Amino acid sequence: MFKRLNVVIALLIVASLALAACAPAAPKTIKIATQSPLSGGQSLLGVDIKRGAELALEQLGGPLTEMGFTVELAPYDDQATPDVGVANAKNIVADSAILCGVGHLNSGVMIPSSEEYHTAGLAFVSPANTNPVVTTRGYAEVNRIVGRDDVQAPVAEAYARNELGASSVYIIHDKTAYGQGVAEFFRAAADENGLEVQAFEGTEETANFDAIITPLLASNPDVVFFSGIYNQAGVFFKQARDAGYEGTFMGTDGMDASDLAALAGDALTKGGGMVYTSVAGPAAAYPKAAKFASDFEAKFGSAPQPFSAQAYDSMGVCLSAIKNAAEAAGGEVPTREAVRDAIRALSYDGMTGSIAFDSIGDLPTAKYFIIKVNATSAETWGSNEIVAELDFASPGMGE
Amino acid sequence: MKTFTSNPFYKFIIFPVGQMLAFILGAGTLLSVIIILLAYIFRGSVTNLDLVERTITILPKVLIDGITIGFVYATIALGYTMVYGVLEFINFSHSEIFMVGGVVGVELLRYFDAQGSLATMNEYVVIGMAIVLGMVIAGGLAVTVERIAYKPLRGAPRLVPLISAIGMSFILQDAVRLILGLTTGEFNVILPQFGTFDEFQILTIPGIANAVQIQNKTILLIAVTVMMLVGLNFLVNGTKIGKAIRAVAQDRPTASLMGINVNLIISLTFLIGGALGGAAGVLFALKVTRLDPFVGFFPGLKAFTAAVLGGIGNLTGALLGGLVLGLLESFGASYLGIFTEGAFGAEYKDILAFAILIIILIFRPSGLLGQTVGQKA
Numbered sequence: 001m002f003k004r005l006n007v008v009i010a011l012l013i014v015a016s017l018a019l020a021a022c023a024p025a026a027p028k029t030i031k032i033a034t035q036s037p038l039s040g041g042q043s044l045l046g047v048d049i050k051r052g053a054e055l056a057l058e059q060l061g062g063p064l065t066e067m068g069f070t071v072e073l074a075p076y077d078d079q080a081t082p083d084v085g086v087a088n089a090k091n092i093v094a095d096s097a098i099l100c101g102v103g104h105l106n107s108g109v110m111i112p113s114s115e116e117y118h119t120a121g122l123a124f125v126s127p128a129n130t131n132p133v134v135t136t137r138g139y140a141e142v143n144r145i146v147g148r149d150d151v152q153a154p155v156a157e158a159y160a161r162n163e164l165g166a167s168s169v170y171i172i173h174d175k176t177a178y179g180q181g182v183a184e185f186f187r188a189a190a191d192e193n194g195l196e197v198q199a200f201e202g203t204e205e206t207a208n209f210d211a212i213i214t215p216l217l218a219s220n221p222d223v224v225f226f227s228g229i230y231n232q233a234g235v236f237f238k239q240a241r242d243a244g245y246e247g248t249f250m251g252t253d254g255m256d257a258s259d260l261a262a263l264a265g266d267a268l269t270k271g272g273g274m275v276y277t278s279v280a281g282p283a284a285a286y287p288k289a290a291k292f293a294s295d296f297e298a299k300f301g302s303a304p305q306p307f308s309a310q311a312y313d314s315m316g317v318c319l320s321a322i323k324n325a326a327e328a329a330g331g332e333v334p335t336r337e338a339v340r341d342a343i344r345a346l347s348y349d350g351m352t353g354s355i356a357f358d359s360i361g362d363l364p365t366a367k368y369f370i371i372k373v374n375a376t377s378a379e380t381w382g383s384n385e386i387v388a389e390l391d392f393a394s395p396g397m398g399e
Numbered sequence: 400m401k402t403f404t405s406n407p408f409y410k411f412i413i414f415p416v417g418q419m420l421a422f423i424l425g426a427g428t429l430l431s432v433i434i435i436l437l438a439y440i441f442r443g444s445v446t447n448l449d450l451v452e453r454t455i456t457i458l459p460k461v462l463i464d465g466i467t468i469g470f471v472y473a474t475i476a477l478g479y480t481m482v483y484g485v486l487e488f489i490n491f492s493h494s495e496i497f498m499v500g501g502v503v504g505v506e507l508l509r510y511f512d513a514q515g516s517l518a519t520m521n522e523y524v525v526i527g528m529a530i531v532l533g534m535v536i537a538g539g540l541a542v543t544v545e546r547i548a549y550k551p552l553r554g555a556p557r558l559v560p561l562i563s564a565i566g567m568s569f570i571l572q573d574a575v576r577l578i579l580g581l582t583t584g585e586f587n588v589i590l591p592q593f594g595t596f597d598e599f600q601i602l603t604i605p606g607i608a609n610a611v612q613i614q615n616k617t618i619l620l621i622a623v624t625v626m627m628l629v630g631l632n633f634l635v636n637g638t639k640i641g642k643a644i645r646a647v648a649q650d651r652p653t654a655s656l657m658g659i660n661v662n663l664i665i666s667l668t669f670l671i672g673g674a675l676g677g678a679a680g681v682l683f684a685l686k687v688t689r690l691d692p693f694v695g696f697f698p699g700l701k702a703f704t705a706a707v708l709g710g711i712g713n714l715t716g717a718l719l720g721g722l723v724l725g726l727l728e729s730f731g732a733s734y735l736g737i738f739t740e741g742a743f744g745a746e747y748k749d750i751l752a753f754a755i756l757i758i759i760l761i762f763r764p765s766g767l768l769g770q771t772v773g774q775k776a
Contacts, residue, residue, distance in 0.1 A: 198741075242614065244612065
């Protein structure tokens with residue numbers, strides 16, 4: 001019995017030696033990970049984050065290839081779920097070829113996953129996460145190229161008060177780190193400025209909103225602020241409008257997907273219509289993005305969703321930082337720590353604006369958009385117009 | 400009197416419909432009285448609005464919301480309770496049968512929409528076709544699941560088919576997700592807009608200033624579920640098949656000795672339960688306008704709760720449990736926020752509903768109507 005086991009072990013050792021001998025054949029491989037929901041209800045946005053990064057790698061990977069590196073994309077599907085995101089993060093940090101990452105879509109997934117990146121010293125650039133906590137922990141590994149909820153929500157609140165002339169608001173959130181986070185900031189701003197908050201409701205319901213709509217109709221607020229993601233909000237908007245609500249719907253950047261119009265139809269344009277704030281404007285908001293949009297459509301056969309351009313820039317940041325770090329390392333594969341520090345030192349001229357990070361990984365000044373929906377179907381989502389475009393300084397670590 | 404009560408028209412139409420009305424009126428009135436009393440008690444402590452006036456204004460709509468979702472729960476709960484009746488195990492994949500029925504029905508409507516014929520067809524014929532297709536596919540699927548996952552385990556300890564059911568539930572969810580991904584490439588199954596289902600009927604109740612608005616689709620949902628429940632009552636209590644089902648539920652070996660084909664009856668139970676679930680899925684889709692592969696989980700869980708609340712294994716109990724749970728949820732969600740001035744909102748509706756359920760089950764451990772169910776050896 002033991003004799004046979006010894007033979008097996010010996011064979012295994014020989015085999016592993018043989019494999020080890022093969023391994024150094026590709027010595028200078030660098031991988032860049034993406035993490036975003038590639039399946040499930042938010043995959044529309046998540047897949048285009050991956051595609052934006054993929055396109056950037058293809059178009060901007062040249063300098064690294066010239067230095068003799070093989071640069072590969074390592075896409076991961078976080079399913080918009082924190083535990084899946086963390087499990088993937090463990091796999092990502094275990095792969096020593098991965099030097100940088102692009103992701104996530106959801107702050108609720110980014111925050112726990114980035115604990116893993118932080119422990120491993122692996123830099124991540126986020127194209128979409130707006131929860132302040134993503135950066136206010138002060139991790140050197142976590143960066144983002146979009147604005148923050150603690151600015152986005154007051155921008156929305158000011159718009160409701162000043163431009164829509166609202167005096168009452170009904171706040172509904174989806175009980176996630178992102179949705180509830182924005183909702184809390186909105187409520188704080190409303191309380192401060194005298195906008196009456198009639199209700200503050202969280203719900204995980206995705207189908208039957210009767211129980212929320214009945215008291216809402218009785219209160220009849222000027223504005224309903226829904227802080228969450230389009231697949232939930234679209235159903236809610238449709239049911240509320242069908243039930244007879246006539247005021248204005250407001251939402252956050254989680255609404256920015258063409259499927260919102262597919263779900264809600266003309267509920268978005270009837271009555272008081274619908275506006276949403278965003279940290280990522282449509283392609284038209286960025287003069288340099290026209291080529292990106294046409295390249296994207298040529299490669300993938302559909303127009304890029306929001307955050308896709310940001311994913312392109314995030315990948316661009318990763319590539320430039322790796323290149324700088326590799327040059328500093330004399331053409332060798334740089335360490336994760338070197339890449340991490342190179343990102344913070346970088347000044348990158350991106351498609352969505354010039355990108356440089358402050359000491360906690362935020363943009364010193366980020367753009368915020370207010371967008372009015374004119375679309376009643378997914379095909380016409382591009383007809384939405386920007387009604388306001390604002391630059392705000394990052395609040396830093398907060399109080 | 401005796402001749403009248405044994406009249407089939409009374410027994411299979413008047414009695415079950417009257418029973419439903421009694422349940423609705425009983426539970427609805429009780430909850431309404433409690434909430435209005437509470438409104439008077441707490442009137443002084445709520446400052447931002449007149450609590451009593453607001454409570455009464457939205458009361459009719461709250462009742463309708465609760466009854467609507469209650470009928471959905473009841474229709475799904477029948478699937479759980481019938482299977483429990485004959486096999487004594489909880490068929491946790493039933494929530495996915497419900498989802499599959501809905502998805503199939505909506506996909507049929509989307510097919511008609513893509514053909515361009517949806518707008519020209521009679522809306523009630525179309526929705527009827529969707530419901531029938533949903534019932535056929537869901538019923539067939541339920542029977543298939545039983546054959547594959549439960550029948551080989553029939554002699555096994557009771558926990559084994561339960562685990563198998565949970566496994567089937569996951570398999571069905573992801574199978575639908577895969578099929579949708581491969582065929583339409585979309586995760587959300589969105590109902591095309593057609594017909595006049597979104598329009599309102601306005602009811603004026605004498606004495607109440609606010610007219611009550613009910614959407615056509617809500618009326619349709621209630622009407623179809625009531626018809627199905629009456630039909631099921633007739634099937635179980637008025638036909639030979641029903642007698643066989645009841646016999647198998649009471650004592651399977653003896654029923655088998657009496658010449659009843661037990662396997663056939665069990666399959667039939669799954670077929671009926673699945674078909675009811677499928678029809679509920681289509682009606683639910685019509686109401687909420689969007690489905691996805693995971694949409695069955697919560698209604699399924701609630702329906703299972705409703706079945707337990709009513710007394711699992713008892714068909715009337717499932718109906719009562721569904722209505723009570725639907726009403727409790729609707730009252731909790733609508734009034735929690737108003738009574739607490741927003742401190743506790745609709746998000747706590749399930750906690751309130753389940754707290755009340757636990758209290759009910761402490762006093763009636765076998766459910767509201769549970770004591771008549773046969774205690775098997």
